[in-house]
Amino acid sequence: MGSSLILDNNFDNLNFSSLRIGIIQSEWNSKITNLLMTSCRNYFLEIGINDKNITTRKVPGSMELVYASNHMFFNHDVDGIVILGCIIKGETDHDKYIANAVSKGLVSVSLSHNKPISFGLLTTNNFKQAISRSGGGKESAYTLLKMLNLDW
Numbered sequence: 001m002g003s004s005l006i007l008d009n010n011f012d013n014l015n016f017s018s019l020r021i022g023i024i025q026s027e028w029n030s031k032i033t034n035l036l037m038t039s040c041r042n043y044f045l046e047i048g049i050n051d052k053n054i055t056t057r058k059v060p061g062s063m064e065l066v067y068a069s070n071h072m073f074f075n076h077d078v079d080g081i082v083i084l085g086c087i088i089k090g091e092t093d094h095d096k097y098i099a100n101a102v103s104k105g106l107v108s109v110s111l112s113h114n115k116p117i118s119f120g121l122l123t124t125n126n127f128k129q130a131i132s133r134s135g136g137g138k139e140s141a142y143t144l145l146k147m148l149n150l151d152w
Contacts (some may be wrong), residue, residue: 026085040137066105
């Protein structure tokens with residue numbers, strides 16, 4: 001399945017030299033999340049974000065992305081955060097409970113800080129699907145920039 005997001009790279013309201021970005025990566029399913037991190041970080045660098053303005057952190061699993069996002073907003077001067085993780089369905093419904101809790105938690109953190117969090121959490125049925133979506137870190141980076149570019 002390919003991406004249907006068109007990356008127009010039109011960010012008229014952003015000053016890349018002063019933009020501060022956070023990226024938080026789950027270490028669970030690291031073969032996938034490492035690929036997500038690479039595509040995410042490379043996009044920020046290619047678009048002109050200064051490497052020193054990108055703060056990256058790792059957490060053990062997807063559930064910890066919520067706390068880490070809140071912690072990053074409180075303790076690092078970032079304008080927005082991309083979270084990267086991968087939940088692959090197992091034999092139980094555990095994946096659904098984790099994905100739901102993470103989704104709700106990140107919305108709460110984003111709204112309480114009035115700053116965007118881009119949701120780069122893959123939820124797949126198997127490893128093959130996860131691999132085919134593992135370049136999505138770029139789309140998550142793009143989405144964060146589009147949200148930071150809002151001028152309503």
